[in-house]
Amino acid sequence: MVDWGPVVVAVVLFILLSPGLIIQIPGRSSFVEFGNFQTSGISILVHSALYFAFISIFLLAVGVEIYIG
Numbered sequence: 455m456v457d458w459g460p461v462v463v464a465v466v467l468f469i470l471l472s473p474g475l476i477i478q479i480p481g482r483s484s485f486v487e488f489g490n491f492q493t494s495g496i497s498i499l500v501h502s503a504l505y506f507a508f509i510s511i512f513l514l515a516v517g518v519e520i521y522i523g
Contacts (some may be wrong), residue, residue, distance in 0.1 A: 459518040464509060471505045473497040479504075 470476060473493040479500050481487030512518050 455521045455523050457519050458522055459520040460513055462520055463512045463518050467505055467508050467512075471501050471508070473501045 474487075474489075474491050474497070476489060478487045478490060478493065478497050479485065480494075480497060481490065482492065482494065
């Protein structure tokens with residue numbers, strides 16, 4: 455059986471933490487903006503750090519495992 459947990463967690467976090475798609479930290483006019491479909495270099499850096507932190511928590515500390523088959 456194959457463990458699909460890391461794949462599912464990575465894809466979901468990538469979609470949710472794409473800068474400007476749902477939320478952008480920091481925004482262009484305020485600290486947090488929602489659904490503006492724009493991005494900046496600083497927000498890419500912040501979202502990358504958040505992605506790394508969340509994926510480390512979910513895969514290493516929590517140990518999400520999904521087995522299919």
